Amino acid sequence: MSFIPYGRQLISQDDIDAVAEVLRGDFLTQGPKVGEFERGVSDAVGASHAVACNSGTSALHIACLALGLGEGDYLWTSPNSFVASANCARYCGASVDFVDIDLHTGNMDVNRLQEKLIHARQHGKLPKVVVPVHFAGQPCEMAEIGRLAQEYGFYVIEDASHALGAQYHGAPVGSSQYSDITVFSFHPVKIITSGEGGMAVTNNPVFAEKMRLFVSHGITKDPEHLSQNDGPWYYEQQELGFNYRMTDIHAALGVSQLTRLGEWVARRNQLAEHYHDLLQSLPVTPLEVISQVISSYHLYVIRLDLNEIKIGRRQLVERLRGQGIGVQIHYIPIHTQPYYSKLGFSKGDFPVAEQYYQEALSLPLFPAMSEEDLDRVAVALKSSIN
Numbered sequence: 216m217s218f219i220p221y222g223r224q225l226i227s228q229d230d231i232d233a234v235a236e237v238l239r240g241d242f243l244t245q246g247p248k249v250g251e252f253e254r255g256v257s258d259a260v261g262a263s264h265a266v267a268c269n270s271g272t273s274a275l276h277i278a279c280l281a282l283g284l285g286e287g288d289y290l291w292t293s294p295n296s297f298v299a300s301a302n303c304a305r306y307c308g309a310s311v312d313f314v315d316i317d318l319h320t321g322n323m324d325v326n327r328l329q330e331k332l333i334h335a336r337q338h339g340k341l342p343k344v345v346v347p348v349h350f351a352g353q354p355c356e357m358a359e360i361g362r363l364a365q366e367y368g369f370y371v372i373e374d375a376s377h378a379l380g381a382q383y384h385g386a387p388v389g390s391s392q393y394s395d396i397t398v399f400s401f402h403p404v405k406i407i408t409s410g411e412g413g414m415a416v417t418n419n420p421v422f423a424e425k426m427r428l429f430v431s432h433g434i435t436k437d438p439e440h441l442s443q444n445d446g447p448w449y450y451e452q453q454e455l456g457f458n459y460r461m462t463d464i465h466a467a468l469g470v471s472q473l474t475r476l477g478e479w480v481a482r483r484n485q486l487a488e489h490y491h492d493l494l495q496s497l498p499v500t501p502l503e504v505i506s507q508v509i510s511s512y513h514l515y516v517i518r519l520d521l522n523e524i525k526i527g528r529r530q531l532v533e534r535l536r537g538q539g540i541g542v543q544i545h546y547i548p549i550h551t552q553p554y555y556s557k558l559g560f561s562k563g564d565f566p567v568a569e570q571y572y573q574e575a576l577s578l579p580l581f582p583a584m585s586e587e588d589l590d591r592v593a594v595a596l597k598s599s600i601n
């Protein structure tokens with residue numbers, strides 16, 4: 216039987232043709248496809264500006280730089296995320312702290328955020344940036360986070376790596392109504408792919424301008440921004456930037472993939488419904504979806520009732536993988552990674568994320584899966600835990 220991974224890209228002939236066309240053309244990089252992809256994404260999510268990058272991680276980094284995050288500052292994020300959500304602060308020389316999660320959604324718990332802010336204000340250690348992560352594709356409670364941002368004076372970067380195509384209170388994630396910048400990833404397991412790639416979107420023209428500088432060495436050629444002008448060759452390096460540019464090859468794939476965003480998010484939701492039905496009688500609990508949101512269902516996560524199932528989670532993962540079912544665990548709490556332990560974090564610091572980690576299991580979910588594939592996953596799960 217074939218192996219079903221937990222996530223997988225879906226590539227069409229149109230995608231292949233779009234990439235081939237770039238390869239036959241004049242620009243492999245710094246050509247028109249990057250701008251086209253930026254406009255496509257900003258239109259799709261309702262943001263005024265978009266800056267494409269070579270990864271979601273670089274997009275997080277330039278977002279932090281644009282907000283002026285640096286030494287002596289704090290960035291807070293969720294421990295239940297990929298390490299990049301926290302590392303972006305470290306690249307800037309800033310410190311990281313975490314806000315524990317809600318066990319039922321896997322997202323940052325806004326009550327804990329508020330408690331931590333009250334405490335931090337008393338100790339003069341308020342964060343400069345908070346990075347809520349829309350875990351598994353479900354938007355965080357952004358209205359509350361936005362209200363706290365106003366009250367406590369921090370910036371918000373939404374890590375929407377999982378959540379392209381998701382909606383919050385009727386608006387697409389990325390419209391950034393309650394945040395300063397929203398970041399997407401186009402890694403192949405994500406909602407759409409450009410191979411590697413990412414994008415930072417914002418409604419703030421100053422942040423957009425800064426991010427554009429940081430993506431390309433801190434260099435500008437825009438006559439309006441030059442301090443002098445020696446001639447048509449002239450450019451200036453105004454900041455210490457990076458080469459985080461997306462290529463036209465990647466952008467062409469992204470543009471082509473983007474045309475199927477709505478269809479794929481709908482399909483992911485349909486498959487998630489089917490999983491809900493199949494798993495109803497088992498001692499497992501799917502992530503809760505809060506009201507007034509549409510999840511993009513990057514992941515289908517269940518929590519195992521470890522008292523009810525007959526085997527340990529590790530055995531379960533090994534057994535399912537042995538049957539060709541590529542289950543995965545999202546996520547090992549970031550603060551328990553050796554790098555973050557060295558910075559002073561310990562087990563026990565964020566107990567809900569740690570409990571969640573013990574119970575979580577991501578079942579395969581991607582648009583090319585059939586209902587029969589899900590049936591096969593459910594049968595294997597059922598027979599393994601009984």
Ligand SMILES: *Cc1c(COP(=O)(O)O)cnc(C)c1O
Binds near residue numbers: 273297300413
């Ligand atoms: C994938 C991911 C990233 C990083 O994206 P890359 O494009 O792989 O660099 C950041 N945060 C989260 C939550 C992710 O899942």
